[in-house]
Amino acid sequence: MTPFQQFIQKEFGRLKAELPYHETTDALRERGLESFIQKDFAGYRKENRQVFDTLIAPSAEWKFQTQPPAYRPVEEYFHCKVQNIDTQMFVFLNGWYVHRKDALSVSEDGVITGSIFAALEKFPQLVLPYLTQPESHREDSLSALNRMMFNDGLFVYVPENVAVEKPVQLISLTDSNEQLMLHNRNLIVLGRNAQLSFIQCDDSIQFQKTFINNVTQVHLEEDARLSYYKMENKNPESLLFNEVEVVQKAHSQFFSNAMTFNTGYLRNKINVYLTEPFSSAHLYGLYLVDKKQQVDNQIYIDHQVPDCESYQLYKGIADDEAKAHFLGHVVVRPDAQRTVAAQTNRNITLTDQAQVTSKPFLEIYADDVKCNHGTTVGQLDDEAMFYLRTRGICERNARMLLMFAFANEIANHIKIHTLQERYKEMIRKRLNGELTICDQCVLHCPHIKDIGKDIVTA
Amino acid sequence: MLKINNLHVSIKGKEILKGVNLEIKEGEVHAIMGPNGTGKSTLASVIAGKEIFDVTEGSITYEGKDLLAMSVEDRAREGIFIGFQYPVEIPGVSITNFMKTAVEEIRRYRGLPALSELEFRKMMKEKAKVVELTEKLSDRSVNEGFSGGEKKRNEIFQMAMLEPRLSILDETDSGLDIDALRIVANGVTKLKSPENSTVVITHYQRLLDYIVPDFVHVLFDGKIVKSGSKELALELEQRGYDWIKQEYEQRNQH
Numbered sequence: 001m002t003p004f005q006q007f008i009q010k011e012f013g014r015l016k017a018e019l020p021y022h023e024t025t026d027a028l029r030e031r032g033l034e035s036f037i038q039k040d041f042a043g044y045r046k047e048n049r050q051v052f053d054t055l056i057a058p059s060a061e062w063k064f065q066t067q068p069p070a071y072r073p074v075e076e077y078f079h080c081k082v083q084n085i086d087t088q089m090f091v092f093l094n095g096w097y098v099h100r101k102d103a104l105s106v107s108e109d110g111v112i113t114g115s116i117f118a119a120l121e122k123f124p125q126l127v128l129p130y131l132t133q134p135e136s137h138r139e140d141s142l143s144a145l146n147r148m149m150f151n152d153g154l155f156v157y158v159p160e161n162v163a164v165e166k167p168v169q170l171i172s173l174t175d176s177n178e179q180l181m182l183h184n185r186n187l188i189v190l191g192r193n194a195q196l197s198f199i200q201c202d203d204s205i206q207f208q209k210t211f212i213n214n215v216t217q218v219h220l221e222e223d224a225r226l227s228y229y230k231m232e233n234k235n236p237e238s239l240l241f242n243e244v245e246v247v248q249k250a251h252s253q254f255f256s257n258a259m260t261f262n263t264g265y266l267r268n269k270i271n272v273y274l275t276e277p278f279s280s281a282h283l284y285g286l287y288l289v290d291k292k293q294q295v296d297n298q299i300y301i302d303h304q305v306p307d308c309e310s311y312q313l314y315k316g317i318a319d320d321e322a323k324a325h326f327l328g329h330v331v332v333r334p335d336a337q338r339t340v341a342a343q344t345n346r347n348i349t350l351t352d353q354a355q356v357t358s359k360p361f362l363e364i365y366a367d368d369v370k371c372n373h374g375t376t377v378g379q380l381d382d383e384a385m386f387y388l389r390t391r392g393i394c395e396r397n398a399r400m401l402l403m404f405a406f407a408n409e410i411a412n413h414i415k416i417h418t419l420q421e422r423y424k425e426m427i428r429k430r431l432n433g434e435l436t437i438c439d440q441c442v443l444h445c446p447h448i449k450d451i452g453k454d455i456v457t458a
Numbered sequence: 459m460l461k462i463n464n465l466h467v468s469i470k471g472k473e474i475l476k477g478v479n480l481e482i483k484e485g486e487v488h489a490i491m492g493p494n495g496t497g498k499s500t501l502a503s504v505i506a507g508k509e510i511f512d513v514t515e516g517s518i519t520y521e522g523k524d525l526l527a528m529s530v531e532d533r534a535r536e537g538i539f540i541g542f543q544y545p546v547e548i549p550g551v552s553i554t555n556f557m558k559t560a561v562e563e564i565r566r567y568r569g570l571p572a573l574s575e576l577e578f579r580k581m582m583k584e585k586a587k588v589v590e591l592t593e594k595l596s597d598r599s600v601n602e603g604f605s606g607g608e609k610k611r612n613e614i615f616q617m618a619m620l621e622p623r624l625s626i627l628d629e630t631d632s633g634l635d636i637d638a639l640r641i642v643a644n645g646v647t648k649l650k651s652p653e654n655s656t657v658v659i660t661h662y663q664r665l666l667d668y669i670v671p672d673f674v675h676v677l678f679d680g681k682i683v684k685s686g687s688k689e690l691a692l693e694l695e696q697r698g699y700d701w702i703k704q705e706y707e708q709r710n711q712h
Contacts (some may be wrong), residue, residue, distance in 0.1 A: 380516065382547075384546050388551075389529075389534070390531075391537045391542055391557075391560040391620060392531050392534035392560050393559050394563060397559055397563065400550070402551065405550025405599070409549075411549055
């Protein structure tokens with residue numbers, strides 16, 4: 001056992017009685033522990049191992065927040081013009097859902113939102129089938145660690161034929177003088193032909209080091225449609241592991257867009273299981289990293305059945321000594337005929353110290369498929385730079401125009417119009433060097449108004 | 459306005475221009491003709507400031523200033539415009555955004571007040587008419603997916619927007635059908651004034667039916683070997699370049 005595994009095992013023994021309890025959770029946690037111990041960190045690829053070795057493992061300072069902090073109104077520590085944002089906002093502070101009265105609410109049309117533990121008590125039949133399902137073969141030690149230690153999380157249930165108008169926005173804040181290690185487990189279930197836009201934002205209030213290890217399970221019934229936006233505004237000391245597991249039924253559509261501007265170390269892992277025909281997944285990502293930031297996007301798409309479609313477009317710019325990794329793994333099972341799978345990853349490195357690794361990995365066992373992938377790592381186009389300069393544009397602005405154009409391609413896929421505009425503004429500021437860690441989250445900036453009022457329908 | 463004196467230019471050790479002399483005065487139109495591979499485009503690139511070329515000898519002065527010491531963007535801001543033979547495609551950068559940035563920077567350099575959004579839009583609209591560009595084009599990415607004719611019209615549109623004092627149009631007629639050629643050439647003519655000068659680099663005389671030159675030069679073997687009036691272009695059209703070559707070789711033998 002590694003020192004980190006020993007540390008976790010010891011802490012788990014000490015704290016398990018304090019962790020939130022449901023009659024099913026003990027078994028879950030024990031299973032998590034078993035899996036966590038079995039899966040050796042050393043089994044990971046080099047880049048990840050370094051993160052574990054240098055950032056996580058040696059630290060015995062990690063503290064767990066096993067009980068919800070005393071209720072404080074969000075406005076006290078988080079200043080934003082929430083009133084103007086047309087989303088349903090769910091704030092989690094140090095891993096716990098912040099609420100004055102009910103931890104769970106049910107709308108007129110039957111949409112259930114709130115704490116996952118409250119949902120376990122009240123609607124076990126809606127939660128248990130997903131929460132207790134056997135771990136996938138993709139489970140790694142961090143997913144196991146989440147299963148073992150999870151305290152709270154957001155539960156969203158949209159019944160069949162309901163289209164939720166306002167996007168649901170999950171904001172996870174950390175505000176503590178202690179070095180927190182947090183494990184949230186979110187669950188999003190969309191019934192047949194249900195629709196939802198979901199925005200997940202992680203935000204640091206202080207500059208204290210944090211370790212966040214979140215898992216979000218998504219289940220999409222037939223014809224359901226989910227748009228998932230992931231963004232964060234974390235301090236350079238933060239470690240953020242975000243895993244999304246998506247199970248899709250027939251004709252369902254999953255769309256995701258992950259935008260990374262400010263982070264310490266970030267891993268965005270998305271596993272998509274296309275389990276019934278004519279389901280589709282469209283995944284976009286943009287990372288603009290500088291200084292010593294590290295971002296790691298890991299995609300796994302499992303085409304289990306015929307006639308499904310997956311599409312990935314990830315782009316990034318690495319400046320200074322930043323590091324970016326992309327791993328795109330697509331499996332097309334023997335039965336999955338007429339699969340369409342496309343994957344593209346484009347990168348620009350601005351300095352010699354910046355590092356980009358891109359690994360496309362297509363595993364195809366069916367013969368009647370259309371699959372392609374493309375990866376580039378390079379600098380800005382010299383010919384285009386020269387052309388812009390011959391029109392009187394200085395080198396700096398020419399560079400800006402090209403980088404902005406490069407990044408905008410991803411922002412153009414955001415379907416919420418105001419969010420898209422805001423993002424383009426963020427990209428511009430970020431590339432202009434006007435934006436490092438902002439005082440306020442990307443989404444809560446006072447300049448952004450009326451998010452979600454005008455969702456662009458495809 | 460522009461004075462090129464004994465210009466020698468090499469690329470990767472190979473000499474392309476071998477002592478070019480040329481003077482262009484205010485209001486003049488010059489045509490530079492010659493067979494392929496004699497250095498016409500190199501001359502345009504060196505004036506634009508392309509870094510892969512080494513100037514080994516000679517000088518270029520523009521309005522009394524050392525042009526070769528200026529940055530690429532400053533040359534443009536000082537009033538030099540190059541219309542390229544192969545305009546670059548720039549995905550994701552809209553023509554509007556591109557021109558806005560360029561006009562802003564040039565006006566600032568020239569000490570002119572910034573244009574308001576409305577003034578800029580109006581200017582775009584007016585200048586687009588010069589080359590019969592539709593407004594729809596301005597939302598498209600620079601040259602991306604443009605036809606040959608659209609690319610060249612877009613070059614002249616940019617020329618109209620930037621209001622240069624000296625324009626160098628490199629093979630602006632290449633790859634154009636007769637209608638596109640007429641639109642492009644008429645555009646250039648509309649932009650002509652007694653204060654600005656134009657250099658047209660071309661293979662063929664046809665463009666010069668529209669843009670009538672005051673002087674015609676023949677560039678051959680890295681030098682201007684013959685200069686004359688617009689009649690020289692007609693003679694070249696009829697007789698080809700072989701006689702120029704022979705004359706040049708005979709002269710070199712003596």
